[in-house]
Amino acid sequence: MPVFYGTEIASRLMLGTAGYPSPAILARAFRRSGAGIATVSLRREGTGGAGAAFRELIRDLNLPVLPNTAGCHTVREAVTTAHMAREVFDTEWIKLEVIGHPDTLQPDPFGLVEAARILTRDGFRVFPYTTEDGIVADRLLQAGCEVLMPWGAPIGTGLGLNNLYGLRTLRAQYPDVPMVIDAGLGLPSHAAAAMEMGFDAVLLNTAVAKAGDPAAMAEGFARGLDAGRLAYEADPMQPRDMAAPSTPMIGLAELA
Amino acid sequence: MKITVNGTPHEVTAATLEAVLAELGYGVQHVATAVNQSFVPAARRGAQTLQPGDRLEILAPMQGG
Numbered sequence: 001m002p003v004f005y006g007t008e009i010a011s012r013l014m015l016g017t018a019g020y021p022s023p024a025i026l027a028r029a030f031r032r033s034g035a036g037i038a039t040v041s042l043r044r045e046g047t048g049g050a051g052a053a054f055r056e057l058i059r060d061l062n063l064p065v066l067p068n069t070a071g072c073h074t075v076r077e078a079v080t081t082a083h084m085a086r087e088v089f090d091t092e093w094i095k096l097e098v099i100g101h102p103d104t105l106q107p108d109p110f111g112l113v114e115a116a117r118i119l120t121r122d123g124f125r126v127f128p129y130t131t132e133d134g135i136v137a138d139r140l141l142q143a144g145c146e147v148l149m150p151w152g153a154p155i156g157t158g159l160g161l162n163n164l165y166g167l168r169t170l171r172a173q174y175p176d177v178p179m180v181i182d183a184g185l186g187l188p189s190h191a192a193a194a195m196e197m198g199f200d201a202v203l204l205n206t207a208v209a210k211a212g213d214p215a216a217m218a219e220g221f222a223r224g225l226d227a228g229r230l231a232y233e234a235d236p237m238q239p240r241d242m243a244a245p246s247t248p249m250i251g252l253a254e255l256a
Numbered sequence: 257m258k259i260t261v262n263g264t265p266h267e268v269t270a271a272t273l274e275a276v277l278a279e280l281g282y283g284v285q286h287v288a289t290a291v292n293q294s295f296v297p298a299a300r301r302g303a304q305t306l307q308p309g310d311r312l313e314i315l316a317p318m319q320g321g
Contacts, residue, residue: 016321041320042288044262044313047281051316055286058317068320076293083295084288084315155321183321205321 001036002178002200004147005093005125007064009201011036012225013191014066014180015218016205023057025214030061033218039066039095039203042085066127068095073108075115082119094119095149095182095203097129105155105183109136113143120144129182132166134173141177148174149182149203152194156206158186161193171198188217188224195228196236257308274301276312288315 002009015035020026030038038061045051058065067085072078075098082094098115100108107130116126120143128140132150140148150170153159161167162184171179181194182203191202202225211217259266261280270276273289273296289296290313296304306312 016319018319018321020319039320041318042315043318045282045285045287045316046262047285049285051287051318052285054319055317070320080290080293080295081315083297084290087295087297088286088288088315088317203321 002180004127004178009036009064010034011222012195012201012229013218013222014039014182014201014203015208016203017054017058018205019209020214023053026209027057027061028215029208029218030063032215033208033222035218035222036063036201037066037203038063039068039205040089041068041070042081042088064093065089065091066093066095067091068129069097069115070095071099072097073099073111075111075118078111078115079118079122082115082124083122086124092123092125093127094124095127095129107131107151109133109139112136113139116140116145117143127180132163132170134170137170137174137177141174147178147180149180151183152181152190152202153184155183157184158207159184160186160190161197164197167194167199168197185221188220190224191221192224192228192231195225196231198232201225257306259306259309260311262312262314268306271305272302273304273306273312276306277301277314280314282314285316289313290315 011034013035014037016039067089069078069081078098098108098111100106116128119126126145127147128145129149153162178200180201180203181199185204186207194202208214208218268276270279
C-alpha cells in the first residue's frame with residue numbers, strides 16, 4: 001500500500017466527503033469501499049455548530065484526514081487556509097490547491113510551487129494538486145513535496161484520464177515518487193487504468209457522491225483499484241498491431 | 257465597534273479576539289480564526305486586540321473533496 005510522508009495507507013482509495021445525499025450515506029460509502037483517507041475542508045462557521053457535527057462524523061470514520069485548500073486562488077489564501085486547517089484538524093498534511101482558472105479549476109502552477117515552498121518551510125506535509133507537467137513536478141519536488149497529485153481531468157468532470165501520454169511520462173520520469181491521480185475520475189475503469197499505469201492511489205469525490213448509489217459506486221472504485229493494481233503487478237503483455245494465434249499451430253489438421 | 261465577521265457586519269463591545277468569539281457565541285466551538293486575512297492561532301486570541309473595521313474569519317471543519 002502507498003506510503004505518504006512515512007505513513008502507510010490502508011487503501012489506494014482516497015475519498016472526498018462533499019456532496020453526499022446524507023451523512024449516513026457518506027459513512028456507508030466509506031465503510032463499503034474501505035477508503036484509506038478522507039479529504040475535508042474548512043468553511044465559514046455560524047454559531048449553530050455545524051462544524052462540530054461534521055467533525056464528529058469524520059472522527060467516527062477513524063481514518064487519516066487530508067484537509068484541502070479548495071477554492072483558494074492565491075498563495076496567501078492557500079497558506080492561511082492551510083494554517084487554519086492544521087489547527088482545526090491537528091494534522092500537518094495539506095492537500096494544496098491553488099486554482100488558476102474558475103472554469104477549469106486548473107492548478108496555477110506558479111502559485112502552487114510558491115505555496116508549497118512556504119508551507120514545507122512551515123512544517124507542512126504538502127500533497128499538491130497539480131497537472132501532469134513534468135517541469136512543475138520537478139519544482140514541487142524541489143520545494144519539498146514528497147507526494148504528487150496530478151489531475152486526471154478537471155475537478156468534477158468525470159472525464160477520466162485526459163492526457164494518457166502526459167501521465168505516463170510523468171510516472172516514468174519519477175518512478176519512486178508516490179503519485180495520486182486527483183480529480184476528474186468518473187468510473188471505476190478510470191481508477192483501474194490509473195493503477196495499470198503504476199500510479200499509487202486515486203483521490204475522488206464527485207463520482208461517488210453524485211452516483212445514484214454512492215456506497216455501491218465507492219465499492220466499485222475499490223474493486224477497480226484492486227483489479228488495476230493486480231494487473232500492474234502482474235506485468236501485462238505488450239499490445240501489438242498484428243494478430244497472433246493463441247491456439248498452437250503445430251498439429252493443425254490439413255482439412256482445406 | 258463595528259467589525260466584519262464572516263462577511264457580515266457586526267457590532268461588538270469586547271476588545272480581544274477571544275472575548276469577541278465568546279460575545280458572538282463561539283465560546284465552546286472548535287474553530288480557526290483569521291483577522292484581516294492573517295491566521296491567528298488559538299493560543300494568541302487572548303492577546304489579539306481588534307480594531308474597528310477589522311475583518312474576522314471564523315472557520316470550522318466542513319465537507320471537502
